[in-house]
Amino acid sequence: MDIEEFREFGKASVDYIASYFENIRKIDVISKVEPGYLKNELPETVPLRGESWHKVLEDVDKVILPGLTHWHSPHFHAFFPTANSFPGVVGELLLSGLGSLSKDWETNPACIELEIRMMDWLGKMLGLPEEFLNESDGPGGGVIQNAASEATFLGLLCGKQRTIASQSEDQVSSKLVAYTSKESNSSVEKAGLLASVPMRLLPTDQNGSLRGRTLQAAIKKDKEAGLVPCCVVATLGTTGTCAFDNLEEIGTVCHEEGVWLHVDAAYAGAVFACPEYRHLMKGVQFADSFNFNPHKWMLVNSDCSAMWFKDTRNAEAALRVKTNLPNPSVFEPDIQHWQIPDSRRFRALKIWFVLRIYGVEGVQKHIRRQIALARFFQQLVEVDDRFEVCASSMGLVCFRVKGEDVFTRVLLDGVSKRGKIFLTPYFYREQLVVRFVICSRFTERGDILFAWREIVRVLEEQVFPCKIVVSKKRRRIRNNGTNILKVLDPSFTNIHQGINENVKVELFL
Ligand SMILES: Cc1ncc(COP(=O)(O)O)c(C=O)c1O
Known part of the structure; x- marks a missing residue:
């Protein structure tokens, strides 16, 4: 492909994406293809002769599109949002096009310096304590990671390393233990597996929030058994119901016990861009590491996960190895030692695009609008006495059909089979609930009404398919x-x- 063809192919692809978004509301959000559908559509081996890009783009439409789940459809209400915005898309295109990686500053000054500045922009926008910022006088700092899962793993590795370094006893590794709530994301348990540290899944209060006294009791019990607590992962915005752990209580315990505190705010961290929600991170000054995903609710296309350390020397102690580079970097901080991969993509570019083009006000408007849409949906559920709302927070509403779980199960199956909207199940307080999340930035009130009508239709046709007429005379x-x-x-x-x-x-x- 020569440069002229690249121009044409690139422009045609941008046009394709624009048309896709223009028409996204008309397409069913869930694909109707059967497992293995692609096998018959593609040849078994690489084509011998290269094909024209026209043919390839045509096949995207013909073969790939039918098998897509449309994560940015206004009818996608599953999981959590996965960020997408036009500045984010173009940022991703440009960073891929420029194809410029970095390790230390010498390998790519713009990439390193923009990342450092973007992390400070983000940290200030969320109202994080100054000590986390790269520009602070102390050892704090932030970098972009691939995913929240990776950030949690790193937080745990840091806690593990710091605890081992503080103990005089040999063999302490085998006695380490870490804590989180049973409502935390599965990636937290996985981090424990990867780091070879047992992760205790502690019970929450009736609101799905981990409390200080529960943590304190678990730590006490483990210490009495000769174990060594090294890390706590608190969640601000749990995956199931978007509950917030009590950071102030947990932080106080971690501070007193000298245990590393990692905060996983993967989805809900973005809400702190709106000052009216910052009370939910009260106690954040106790955190040793803090993470949220701009690639979830903050309009920056995946992957982009922001992580700050209060003292980056802990990350370096856990992760720094002797490199084969002859000289240390002339530039500080040397952020290559705060991550697992050897090199980094120029992800700061897409954050820069999004933050400049939206501004703080644009981001706030997006978040407040999505929360308002969730409350609108909640009202629709609340006035229908066949349903009950079980939890609601930020852009998420958890509800169920009153009565046995089987009603909610049939509702979910029916909705999924029709493919008009995408919902996900969750078990909360031993009951099956439906998670309804405002995900797409295209979702409007009309789409909420569309979703609600779909839910009611399935309820009436498949869950309660009976017309009941009551007469006193006979049965x-x-x-x-x-x-x-x-x-x-x-x-x-x-x-x-x-x-x-x-x-x-x-x-x-
Ligand atoms: C609270 C929480 N933590 C972590 C994750 C995992 O995020 P990632 O895919 O960036 O690893 C999720 C995903 O939804 C989440 O909700």
Whole structure:
């Protein structure tokens, strides 16, 4: 491909993306393809002769698009948002096009210096304590990592290293133990596995929040058993219900016990750009490391995970190895030692694009708007007495169909099969709930009404497919000509026995 063809291919691809977003509302969010669909669409081996880019782009439309789940559809309400914005897309295109990596400053001054400045911009925008910033006089600082999972792992490695260094006893590694709540993301448990440190999953209070006294009791018990606590991972915005651990209580315990405190604010960290939510990170001054994902709720395309250390010397102690570079970098800080990969992509470029083009006000508007849409959805659920809201926080509402879990299960299955909206299940307080999250930046009130109508339609057609007429005279079940419901208990408790049948029944009492 020569440079002229590259121009044409690139422009056609940008046009393709623009049309995709223009039409995204019209496409079903969940793909209808069957497992293995792609096998028959593609040749088994590499084509012998190179093909034209026109043909390749055509095949994206023909073969790839039908198998896509549309994560930026306004009807995508699963998981958490995965960030996307036009400045973010162009930033990603440019950083890929320039293709410039970095290790230390000498290998790419712009990449290192822009990253350091962007991390300070972000830290100030969230209202983090100054000691975390690169520009502070102390040893604090921030860098971009690939993912929150990786940041948690690094936080744990730092806690592990600091604890080992502080102990005179040999063999301390085998006695280390770490803590998080049972509501934390699975990546926290995985970090424990990777670091070979048992991760205790502690119970939360009735709001899904880990409290100081629970942590204190667990630490006491482990210390009495001869174990050595080294790290606590607190979550601000849990994956299931977006609950906030009590950072002030947990931080006080960590401070007293000398245990590393890592804060995982992967999704909800972005909300601190709005000062009215900063009370939820009260106690952040106790954190040793803090992480949030601009690639979730802050409009910067994946991957982009922001991580700060209060004392970066801990990261260096845990991660720095003797490199084969002959001279130390002339530039400080040397952020290559605060990460796992050897080199880094120029991800700061896309943060710069997003923050300059949106500004603080644009980011705040985006976040407040999504929270308002979630509250609008919550109101729709609350006024329908067939449903109950189980938890709600930020852009997330957890709700369920009243009664046994099977109703909610059938609702979720029915919605998923129709593919018009994408919802995910969660088990909360031993009950099945539906997570409804405002994810796409294209979502509007009309899309919320669309989702609500879809939910009600599935409820009425598949969960409670019965028309009930009550008469005092006699009791009769009338078959409307389709299938017969096997057992119909007037109290409704057994209605699920016929739930998958297309049944219309009138019940006379
Ligand atoms: C609270 C929390 N932590 C960590 C993660 C993992 O994020 P990542 O995919 O960036 O590793 C998630 C993902 O949703 C999350 O919600």
